[in-house]
Amino acid sequence: MDSNLRREIILDNYQDPMNRGLIEDDSYLKVNTNSESCIDNLDFMMKIEDGVVKDIRFDGEACAISTSATSIMIRRLLGKSVDEVKKVLEEYQKMLHEEEYDEELLGELIVYDEISKQPNRLNCALLPSEAIEKMLKEIK
């Protein structure tokens, strides 16, 4: 991907992220991700109805990479079934760890395909995917 386009997508999602701001609603799954390796600290909430992701919201303080990755991830996952979400997360993590992955499934998330060149930022990019995985585990 062209580096200017990559930067533009990341910056847009950092400066004006999708669904920032939490709401009061007990029907949501909730998780806080206080990264152990850096100072990002985000709260997540996700509503799943009939096996489909209806809403994901987040708030907190985090760097450009984790904030933008969260925003792009939310956009990618809304309306997907739980199984589809798991697949996206799996492919996303493969990409971050420099394994073979399915580009089609990831959409704009491929802007992080070179993040492994900056190992100190890998955890930032992983943050939303780990948060959503944690919430999915809460589903009975």
Next chain:
Amino acid sequence: MNREDFPMLDDSIIYFDNGATTLKPKQVIDAMNKYYLKHSSNIHRGDYDAAVTTNNAYDAVRDIVAGFVHCKSREVIYTSGATMSINLVVFGYMKKHLKKGDVVLLNKAEHASNVLPWMKLQEEIGFEIQYIPLSEDYEVLYENVVNCVYSKTKVISLAHVSNVIGDVRDISKIGKFCREHGIIFHVDGAQSVPHMPVNFQESYMDFLSFSGHKMVGPTGVGILIGREELLEEMEPLCYGGGMNAFFEEDSTYELKSIPVRFEAGTPPIAEVIGLGEAISYLQKIGMDKIHQYEKELKQYFLSKVKDIPNIIVYNKNINSGIVSFNIDGVFAQDSSVYLNHYHICVRAGNHCAKLLKDVLPVKNTVRVSFYFYNTKEEIDSLIEALKNSKDIFKVVL
């Protein structure tokens, strides 16, 4: 000054993360290597030449430390670092001397290591923790300390220099007040002992904690100084070899005298020797000189940074070698990643002072902390990078 002694500086990095840990001079590394290469052996009870050499080198460090911070040699305890030193004070001494209803006085700018041990002991005993209010410039001022003290106040525990704001607390005055009022006074010297003269006796301290690695010494070794009569009443947290006089089948035992009573097991021998060398190294430069020079560096930085509109400095009025700032609108970690592109090493975060967010307007900051080997030219490079920070995301992303 003395830059040629620091191999890490050969790689043309600009190292401004001295509050986290400092670089090590060749002299310290050589002293430790000498132990490993020439006289590897355990301390105590060795009759062969190498063991005697090790024993002498190890024991000599207690005198070096005592001379450095002005206490008796038998008041010097080797620990694994300042954190362990504070835990020893809290769980070894205070646990026996605090009861429900007592008050422990802290403040919200303290490092986790001077808050969490107290919180843990509070769970067990049920005393109260109160926080000295910080001034407008986030300092702990003598009058605010005094105003917080009442009959139930039993301990004041505070950093000599705070690790985010860098304010130098009036330790001598607070110490004198504590001594006059029968209050135990613990000083966390992790950010002061490496940077300025510290006098345990003249400042009326009861306990003083600090780490080796923040003062050009090795990691894994620290010091707790405690007043002799208090150490006599302190319980060890670890039991084992090296600290007992005898033990019998009927479970009777006797511990050795202070300070080795608190040093069970084989200690970090190379590290203790390295710490001794580090202290001698600092003494050769002179602690007053180091302190003055760091203040000069900070003033130089402030005089340059004031012309950059998008830099917010949180501790302008504080006179020590620590600067906490943010690039306006930029998350601290993005700023430190940005500076890394210029090979400038700084720290981003809350710097383990997680209660400070209640007081500071921001939760995370970029911290620059100077040491004697830093230069004005290095500060110029930092200023240049900050001036260019309009384009930060072009660099970071």
